[in-house]
Amino acid sequence: MRRYVFALLTAVLLGGCAGPPPARPVLEAGPDGLLIDEPLRVAVSGLEPGSRATVWARMTDDRGQPWTSWAVFGVDGTGRVDLAGQAPVGGSYSGTDPQGLLWSMRLPDGAPVTDPRPALDGGEVAFTIGVDVAGRTLAREALVRRLRAPGVRSLPVAEDGLVGDLYLPPGDGPHPGVVLLGGSEGGRPNPRLGGLLASRGFATLGLAYFGVEGLPPALGRIPVEYGTRAVDWLRSRPEVADGQVGVVGHSKGGELALLLGSATPHVGAVASVAGSGVVFGGIVAQDGSSQPVSSWTRGGVDVPPLTSESTANPLGALLPVAHGRPLRFDSTFAGLLDAGPALDQASIPVEDINGEALLVSGQTDELWPSSGLLDIAARRLGDRAEHVVEPGAGHFILDVPNLPTTYTTAFPLVPGLLWTAGGGTARADAAATADTFRRVVGLFEAELGGQR
Numbered sequence: 001m002r003r004y005v006f007a008l009l010t011a012v013l014l015g016g017c018a019g020p021p022p023a024r025p026v027l028e029a030g031p032d033g034l035l036i037d038e039p040l041r042v043a044v045s046g047l048e049p050g051s052r053a054t055v056w057a058r059m060t061d062d063r064g065q066p067w068t069s070w071a072v073f074g075v076d077g078t079g080r081v082d083l084a085g086q087a088p089v090g091g092s093y094s095g096t097d098p099q100g101l102l103w104s105m106r107l108p109d110g111a112p113v114t115d116p117r118p119a120l121d122g123g124e125v126a127f128t129i130g131v132d133v134a135g136r137t138l139a140r141e142a143l144v145r146r147l148r149a150p151g152v153r154s155l156p157v158a159e160d161g162l163v164g165d166l167y168l169p170p171g172d173g174p175h176p177g178v179v180l181l182g183g184s185e186g187g188r189p190n191p192r193l194g195g196l197l198a199s200r201g202f203a204t205l206g207l208a209y210f211g212v213e214g215l216p217p218a219l220g221r222i223p224v225e226y227g228t229r230a231v232d233w234l235r236s237r238p239e240v241a242d243g244q245v246g247v248v249g250h251s252k253g254g255e256l257a258l259l260l261g262s263a264t265p266h267v268g269a270v271a272s273v274a275g276s277g278v279v280f281g282g283i284v285a286q287d288g289s290s291q292p293v294s295s296w297t298r299g300g301v302d303v304p305p306l307t308s309e310s311t312a313n314p315l316g317a318l319l320p321v322a323h324g325r326p327l328r329f330d331s332t333f334a335g336l337l338d339a340g341p342a343l344d345q346a347s348i349p350v351e352d353i354n355g356e357a358l359l360v361s362g363q364t365d366e367l368w369p370s371s372g373l374l375d376i377a378a379r380r381l382g383d384r385a386e387h388v389v390e391p392g393a394g395h396f397i398l399d400v401p402n403l404p405t406t407y408t409t410a411f412p413l414v415p416g417l418l419w420t421a422g423g424g425t426a427r428a429d430a431a432a433t434a435d436t437f438r439r440v441v442g443l444f445e446a447e448l449g450g451q452r
Contacts (some may be wrong), residue, residue, distance in 0.1 A: 002417065026044065026130060027044050028041065035199055040098055052072055052073070054131065055081060059118075059125055067118055068106065072089050083101070116405075173369075179246070180206045181248070181257055219382065220293045222296050228263055247270050254374075256295075274395050274397060277375075281295060351421055360388045392424055
């Protein structure tokens, strides 16, 4: 009996000392439902001070591929982890970065990579944010971010010889007009970027200029008049405000953007991202010629290109591959920036642009020397241009912010066989992408009007 009473008293005393079970951690992830370029806030409270907690993010793209990121944090003395003010001690990214969970997402080890960015063509992205302690998930939250605002419409364009897509902001307008140009990959430009620009108030024509039905199959001898006709077509739309329009292009599209701006007074603002102030030859030689033709014509005559044969190292691009690294094309262009009279002849007359220009390049672009190529345009434009060199960034810096940049430093030229270097780091490319989009929107707001 005494043994039973002693056990009962011990249980009561211990139970009284233990108190109520600890509260579950509180996870804050949001704000929910905003556009993807808006800042993300993630914080966790109610954790054990001094412990370790892993905060993770997951999403599935349109191909069914799972993307994951994670960051391990030391919990502070108040039992809290806040991504806006703390750097992880391990995980898929380093350094204090509240957007780190988004841009550092990656595919499972061994999964095939076919594109630098995830396949996301819908109107929104569904994330799950969670927190684990000692291998157990203690809290999770669903988070939706929009790739385009509600009410944004997209219309296929196939008239007057033009091919592309028109992205219209919510409301009747009229809205400032923008032409969006892709690069040497061809086809229709990035639909995510077109939709996000429309979400920010711009009627955006994503203009294809080769590589789709009804247009040349390869990049060579594309008429500049095709682009100026697109500018006029956009200006004639009832949804588009009177006056000039803007043009933004990436890589070869950045080269074309400067060329279009110099060819028509109806362009009032140009953004060339990782582009060139010099015309290059087409990607593929045509008509059986061993020499590449110009990328562009004007009045049926080739716009004089700068060719690399006299200055290039033919083995330069292959040397990294021999050492198991991605193919670097920037070495192919070695010496081009000192080509003398040939460089002058191939330079785009950007001084004829009837407005302001934004030039953005990555400091460590390994696809081509975009910083030097855009410096040529900047010198000719003088105080009408701003040339921003994004520190540590590579080639792929014009896209929707806060999407994974894990595979932008090198991308599959031949999936499973050969990779091409883009340069930069995933972190620098993410920061540059966000900064570039902000600057492009700011340029068009200042020069064309729009949302404020």
